[in-house]
Amino acid sequence: MTTAAALRSACLALPGAQETFPFGPQTMVFKVGGKMFALVPQDGTPPTMSVKCDPDLAAQLRETHEQVRPGYHLDKRHWNTVVCDGTLPDRFLRELLEDSYDLVVAKLPKRVQRELDWPGLAG
Template sequence: MVTPDELASLCRAFPGAREEFPFDDKHSVFKVGGKIFAITALDGDPLEVSLKCEPALAEQLRISYPAVRPGYHLNKRHWNTVTIDGSVPDRLLRDMIEDSYDLVVHSLPKARRPTPH
């Protein structure tokens, strides 16, 4: 099961990713090009992360995994909140984080997109 440190490391590892605290000192907001791709309270119990998702896939994930639900305080069509309780496979969670990052990067103007290392 992904730990808070692993979750933060995964999100920080993407080119151009930044961790910010615009809401309070408890909620890590991971951005690329100034746009959010992940939000989490790393000390949350249970640990949860909100991620951007293609609408059709977001619905399918919600049907397939009870730990995946519409984004908390977010556009429920485009965001899912995932409870990290071991019921969603780690590989799938990692893919969901990468997909969220990719969706945001592809929405950025080319001049604001990070260059891969």
């Protein structure tokens, strides 16, 4: 996923994902249940994506991968910005997106989780 278009497709493949532009036409913001789970600037070379992350894992990922940085203009404790220059495997990038999505969906009302047929819904 080394293009903004590929990142967009991966985000929109998640159930209930919506693309919005609250910060202007340059930045695609992906939401589920009205809450952000990913941001992708359209003009970055290489492209980047910002994703929500568990704070402990966020710090660990930054230490392990030079392409993972504190969230750009976001809460740096809970968000990472990832440079998608082809050095990180696509599967890894998808897992970061899916983890971000799951963190957001986990906080949504159970009714919305059921509508999304979210596998993390207990019971």
